[in-house]
Amino acid sequence: MSRRLDFSYRMELDFSMPAQxxxxxxxxxxxxxxxxxxxxxxxxxxxxxELHRDTDAFGNTYIYGEAKQQHxxxxxxxxxxxxxxxxxxxxxxxxxxMRFSHYRFQSQYTKPDGRLLEYYNENKRCAxxxxxxxxxxxxxxxxxxxxxxxxxTDIYTTAEEALAKRQGVCQDYAHIMLSLCRIADIxxxxxxxxxxxxxxxxxxxxxxxDGFWYGMDPTNDKExxxxxxxxxxxxxxxxxxxxxxxxxxxxxxxxxxxxxxxxSAEMRGK
Amino acid sequence: MVDLDLMENTESINRLLARYGVKFGIYKNNEFxxxxxxxxAIPRVIQKxxxxxxxxxxxxxxxxxxMFLDDIYHDxxxxxxxxxxxxxxxASSGYMPECENVTPVKKIYSHISGIDLVKGKDESWYILEDxxxxxxxxxxxxxxxxxxxxxxxxxxMENQLEDNRNYAKLLRKTLDNVNVGxxxxxLTPGRxxxxxxxxxxxxxKTGAHLVNGSELTVEDDKLYxxxxxxxxxxxxxVYRRISDEYLDxxxxxxxxxxxxxxxxxxxxxxxxxxxxxxxxGIADDKGIYYFVPKMxxxxxxxxxxxxxxxxxxxxxxxxxxxxxxxxxxxxLKDVAEAGGYGVVFGSSMTREQxxxxxxxxxxxxxxxxxxxxxxxxxxxxxxxSGCVARKAxxxxxxxxxxxxxxxxSGLTRFxxxxxxxxxxxxxxxxxxxxxxxxx
Numbered sequence: 078m079s080r081r082l083d084f085s086y087r088m089e090l091d092f093s094m095p096a097q098x099x100x101x102x103x104x105x106x107x108x109x110x111x112x113x114x115x116x117x118x119x120x121x122x123x124x125x126x127e128l129h130r131d132t133d134a135f136g137n138t139y140i141y142g143e144a145k146q147q148h149x150x151x152x153x154x155x156x157x158x159x160x161x162x163x164x165x166x167x168x169x170x171x172x173x174x175m176r177f178s179h180y181r182f183q184s185q186y187t188k189p190d191g192r193l194l195e196y197y198n199e200n201k202r203c204a205x206x207x208x209x210x211x212x213x214x215x216x217x218x219x220x221x222x223x224x225x226x227x228x229x230t231d232i233y234t235t236a237e238e239a240l241a242k243r244q245g246v247c248q249d250y251a252h253i254m255l256s257l258c259r260i261a262d263i264x265x266x267x268x269x270x271x272x273x274x275x276x277x278x279x280x281x282x283x284x285x286x287d288g289f290w291y292g293m294d295p296t297n298d299k300e301x302x303x304x305x306x307x308x309x310x311x312x313x314x315x316x317x318x319x320x321x322x323x324x325x326x327x328x329x330x331x332x333x334x335x336x337x338x339x340x341s342a343e344m345r346g347k
Numbered sequence: 348m349v350d351l352d353l354m355e356n357t358e359s360i361n362r363l364l365a366r367y368g369v370k371f372g373i374y375k376n377n378e379f380x381x382x383x384x385x386x387x388a389i390p391r392v393i394q395k396x397x398x399x400x401x402x403x404x405x406x407x408x409x410x411x412x413x414m415f416l417d418d419i420y421h422d423x424x425x426x427x428x429x430x431x432x433x434x435x436x437x438a439s440s441g442y443m444p445e446c447e448n449v450t451p452v453k454k455i456y457s458h459i460s461g462i463d464l465v466k467g468k469d470e471s472w473y474i475l476e477d478x479x480x481x482x483x484x485x486x487x488x489x490x491x492x493x494x495x496x497x498x499x500x501x502x503x504m505e506n507q508l509e510d511n512r513n514y515a516k517l518l519r520k521t522l523d524n525v526n527v528g529x530x531x532x533x534l535t536p537g538r539x540x541x542x543x544x545x546x547x548x549x550x551x552k553t554g555a556h557l558v559n560g561s562e563l564t565v566e567d568d569k570l571y572x573x574x575x576x577x578x579x580x581x582x583x584x585v586y587r588r589i590s591d592e593y594l595d596x597x598x599x600x601x602x603x604x605x606x607x608x609x610x611x612x613x614x615x616x617x618x619x620x621x622x623x624x625x626x627x628g629i630a631d632d633k634g635i636y637y638f639v640p641k642m643x644x645x646x647x648x649x650x651x652x653x654x655x656x657x658x659x660x661x662x663x664x665x666x667x668x669x670x671x672x673x674x675x676x677x678x679l680k681d682v683a684e685a686g687g688y689g690v691v692f693g694s695s696m697t698r699e700q701x702x703x704x705x706x707x708x709x710x711x712x713x714x715x716x717x718x719x720x721x722x723x724x725x726x727x728x729x730x731x732s733g734c735v736a737r738k739a740x741x742x743x744x745x746x747x748x749x750x751x752x753x754x755x756s757g758l759t760r761f762x763x764x765x766x767x768x769x770x771x772x773x774x775x776x777x778x779x780x781x782x783x784x785x786x
Contacts, residue, residue, distance in 0.1 A: 323608055
């Protein structure tokens, strides 16, 4: 049984002074997989410029280009519909776990030091414990040991640093979970996506167990269900940055993000 | 064999080298210092037969390393067949997942390889390390030979040796071989780079444009060179002398101001050639070094012609045991470091240092390799009016166009410190020309 969702992701970047020669790379377009089918997707960008599209080494769609002209606002909107079947999981299509080897090892944001190793010892994977079962255990542990708080961490905060603070946002929860799963030898990856409701983009993790990827959201202490739309995945935050850019000028920048995910209008009518 | 004529000119050649700006920049305590790269006129001489043996071994090695790179970023057969453990690939900082499934033009990854060797007192050659990212050094013997020929023409009439001034031609051929249409450029980070002299010298000798990142731009999925009038011309090959990390702020280090936004995106699409290919760091990793002879066997079905220095991986229990039992006579290397940093001799450690090092090695066994200290041959260098013996290595250059070619010369570096085995230029060593006899 699948569920139809409408989504819109709008990101506005306002400059206090005009910016130009603005090179950008956007990982903001979701793609279809076994679990989600993107049935419609429109992309628009202000200011108007030539766009290029490709798929990166992790399998994410990305759009890049250069806004040469002077602009005080850089705004991206992605709108579309998705059909989610939460019963299905993304599989190892190649039939080999090899493809996911780089997700088995720690990356820049997840490298454990003293605190994470200690935390792992308190939450050790039991001998023979199934990867998904262990990850479910971790969900509860991280959720109860961390306090969700904005403003104490930033985009540079590593898992080790966030754990030291015992506070953070979805990015930090995800990095801590990745670090522990990787210590436990479970391939796991960082996911950026959208969640039912109105607000910001979200981050969670996927862990590889018995041939499939399972979505785990430690910030909400639950496995992903049909209220989640995935945009991108990678080793950690760095591989999934929604908007990367370099430009000349610009002055001060202010960023606004608004994500809306709701039950498809069509469905609501029924 | 070497006459006094050449030796008498050491000082004047060094003066000329200084005037030509043959310098080596190093950063120490965050300060940029340029120092001269002292030249010693007594060449290292390699006999014709001996060199053709090196040639065979080097071609074989670089061919296997290229196949390894193609395999790692595509099928990973060597890992699936358990010749190399996964940990040594995917946990290495040299492995770049961004390069997965990217195939460079003609499947050439390491166009310019700098392979470091030493000759032991037992007369056999050993490979010390492979440099497949941005190996520098070819320009030094090139210019030294040029100046020596001018100051002592008689020496070169009396000795029959291979001319090494063909390097520029070989390099140009290597660059043109993968050019996808358009100009060939040498990309430099600028004059504060350690090897800036080399960048400008090679540009001049090959006829390639010497450019910095701000002179290149990506448009309609192609790379362009923008000249001073603002005119754009297509670039088909970039001999980049900046590391992967700084190559493209949109794909790698976002703080990089010397890179070109989106250059990696157009490279992935095959619209420009990058020399050497990004991601090569996985093949010249100190941990992977151990596996190169196995690689040669695996890909080519041949025994390695050139041997490694005997190396142990604490990652394997058996090797760990050996390393602990023989700690005092081994040299230990941190696989993440380069340029002579992160190298320690077991014998030189205090008891406390030793204990803490062993603790670290037990916690992170993959991070270290241990090697037998090779008692390598000394070479004579001039000091005052006499000669003293100093440790020296050889960096051989292998250029890969359609076939690998070993340059019939090389950079011989020596340590000026009589007690040191570390010859890296960044550690203050000097250099010699390398003569390959033609008969």
